Amino acid sequence: MIAEAILKINPNAEVIVRGNDINTCEIEWLNGTTPIPKADIEAKIAEMPTEEEKRIAREEEAAAKENLKASAKAKLIAGEPLTEEEANTVVL
Numbered sequence: 001m002i003a004e005a006i007l008k009i010n011p012n013a014e015v016i017v018r019g020n021d022i023n024t025c026e027i028e029w030l031n032g033t034t035p036i037p038k039a040d041i042e043a044k045i046a047e048m049p050t051e052e053e054k055r056i057a058r059e060e061e062a063a064a065k066e067n068l069k070a071s072a073k074a075k076l077i078a079g080e081p082l083t084e085e086e087a088n089t090v091v092l
Contacts (some may be wrong), residue, residue: 002027005044009036065089 002011003017013033019025023043029035049057072086082090 001045001048002041005041006036007049008036008048009040009044 002022002056003015006013006015006017006027010033011026013036014030015033016028016030017025020029022038022045027035027062049086069089072089075086076080
């Protein structure tokens with residue numbers, strides 16, 4: 001999560017992070033990458049979704065896709081026009 005936060009602040013950062021706790025980890029800045037203060041990294045981590053929030057979002061996205069497919073199938077069977085989004089589930 002620390003490396004992910006660093007890359008959100010500076011996508012070009014070259015860094016090695018040893019450890020998972022921002023207070024005790026070792027951060028090695030490579031190839032002239034300007035170090036980012038730990039307070040800035042902590043602030044970025046606080047903004048980022050947790051692993052649980054990411055999992056829930058993935059599940060919700062999968063459920064929404066399945067619902068869209070089911071809607072498209074029902075409309076096709078009933079001979080009703082599809083929305084563009086529904087049509088994309090059939091074609092893609």
